[in-house]
Amino acid sequence: MSRNLTADLAADLRNRIVDGVIQPGEKLPSENTLISEFGVSRTVVRAALTRLQAEGLVETERGRGSFALTPPSDGPQAAPGARPVATTEDRLHLLAFRMGVETEAAALAARNRSDRQLRAVSTALEEFTASAGHPAHAMKSDFDFHRAVAAASGNPYYSDCLAALGQTMIAMPRTRLMTGAEHYARDHFDQVVLEHRSILDAIADGDEAAAAAAMRSHLANSRRRFKASARPPSEPGPRPES
Known part of the structure; x- marks a missing residue:
């Protein structure tokens, strides 16, 4: 059961990142927020984030949280103030x-x-x-x-x-x-x-x-x-x- 919950949560976050709802470099909702929003355990949240890390879609920094994939620092970045692609x-x-x-x-x-x-x-x-x-x-x-x-x-x-x-x-x-x-x-x-x-x-x-x-x-x-x-x-x- 927890495996399905993990897959469902990972799929939801994955779609948000790919659709631009969560922009590259933007912080994902906190563990507590995800626990409350999806009604799952902390173990499920962490397993879903681990899955997205393995796919290269999420970066997790100790003490700061998890962030959507950021383009490499030596590559081109979106111009400051660029129109977001959110819908x-x-x-x-x-x-x-x-x-x-x-x-x-x-x-x-x-x-x-x-x-x-x-x-x-x-x-x-x-x-x-x-x-x-x-x-x-x-x-x-x-x-x-x-x-x-x-x-x-x-x-x-x-x-x-x-x-x-x-x-x-x-x-x-x-x-x-x-x-x-x-x-x-x-x-x-x-x-x-x-x-x-x-x-x-x-x-x-x-x-x-x-x-x-x-x-x-x-x-x-x-x-x-x-x-x-x-x-x-x-x-x-x-x-x-x-």
Whole structure:
């Protein structure tokens, strides 16, 4: 029974982190708050936090508490005062914005990229592919891929834009993380790998139109996957495609 309570609490906190309700670097509710909110024991709370630590989604500091995953200190941070991504509507607006910005960045990358920049895009894809089963690494390497494409555009404003948005611009569908949905999550993960591969191949070929189309398709699919995963369980709708 306690195992199910642990899984339920971990899933709830996991969703809050992935959806941006708890922002990177933000402190999670205290043990006492979680005990009161969920009606569980301290043992269950600590087991759930340990599970999230193992997934790389939570950092716990003795005497301070537990915090949502924070982007590495040597990476780009969201600009001070940046608009938070805290709701489903926020996420959909952000994906629409990214579609306009990153589609053009991909086209420019196909035209302007250097060999070094192409290797950076390829390396980011390799790291993302290797991150299956580790949500924190997947989120970071997914962001690194898009950041590398922006850098390859040759226009620093694209890189600055993504750096300002920060790592939480990545929409991670709950299907990547839901307990008991490992096969389904892997289907989605593999699909994203293929979409990234299409973007890389078009940039490598110097095909501006194909690179733009591949990026637009990827972000449109990301929006579809996110909308499907954000649908309440009681709301009817088709099973999202992988």
